[in-house]
Amino acid sequence: MREIDRNAGRYRTMIRETIFMKCLHGAQGLAIVLAITSLMVGCNRGPEIASVEGTITMDGEPLVDATVIFTPVGGGRPAAARTDEQGHYVLNFSGGRKGAQPGDYIVRVTTAQDPYEDEEGNPVPARRETIPMEYNQESTLKFTVEAKKKNIANFDLKSGGKVVDDASGY
Known part of the structure; x- marks a missing residue:
């Protein structure tokens, strides 16, 4: 039974990795990477300032x-x-x-x-x-x-x- 649970866990991980890798190919993948990068850059601007x-x-x-x-x-x-x-x-x-x-x-x-x-x-x-x-x-x-x-x-x-x-x- 433990062998089945271990294998099921491996398969779930493989499926998630495969889906993630497919998403990162092409225009959709580029859009995701750009969106994440722009969010990270925006978070590091420092404290709020006013003119x-x-x-x-x-x-x-x-x-x-x-x-x-x-x-x-x-x-x-x-x-x-x-x-x-x-x-x-x-x-x-x-x-x-x-x-x-x-x-x-x-x-x-x-x-x-x-x-x-x-x-x-x-x-x-x-x-x-x-x-x-x-x-x-x-x-x-x-x-x-x-x-x-x-x-x-x-x-x-x-x-x-x-x-x-x-x-x-x-």
């Missing part, structure tokens, strides 16, 4: 070449950007992805910069902070990134507050 962009001004004027950092309130990966000539920025998350994870953020803005070399190897000097502490080290700026939405985060900073007097700003 975040905006404009930073100081006393109504565009804040040029400033760094904008969104730091999650509950911990997690920050997102950052650099402002252009109009004070506009688009947040970068990681791996070339634009945006930030949904949630609450403290927003910091800084113009401080350590010295570095540009693409041609020319030295670029350090820049001192020009932004008051209430917008960077002791930031009062907050923003909530909403899922599946284009988030616009504009901030008009006011000059005149205490400024940290070093190149790092932090």
Whole structure:
């Protein structure tokens, strides 16, 4: 009796393998492989992020070449950007992805910069902070990134507050 059960199990396995192999031949097999591959690729995209962009001004004027950092309130990966000539920025998350994870953020803005070399190897000097502490080290700026939405985060900073007097700003 055990011999019959063992043989029946082998036959069931052979039948399943044969059916599977027949399915993998031709256009149907290619479609199955492509569908499984696309599902696997889609599962490895990383955390959900939402689009975040905006404009930073100081006393109504565009804040040029400033760094904008969104730091999650509950911990997690920050997102950052650099402002252009109009004070506009688009947040970068990681791996070339634009945006930030949904949630609450403290927003910091800084113009401080350590010295570095540009693409041609020319030295670029350090820049001192020009932004008051209430917008960077002791930031009062907050923003909530909403899922599946284009988030616009504009901030008009006011000059005149205490400024940290070093190149790092932090």
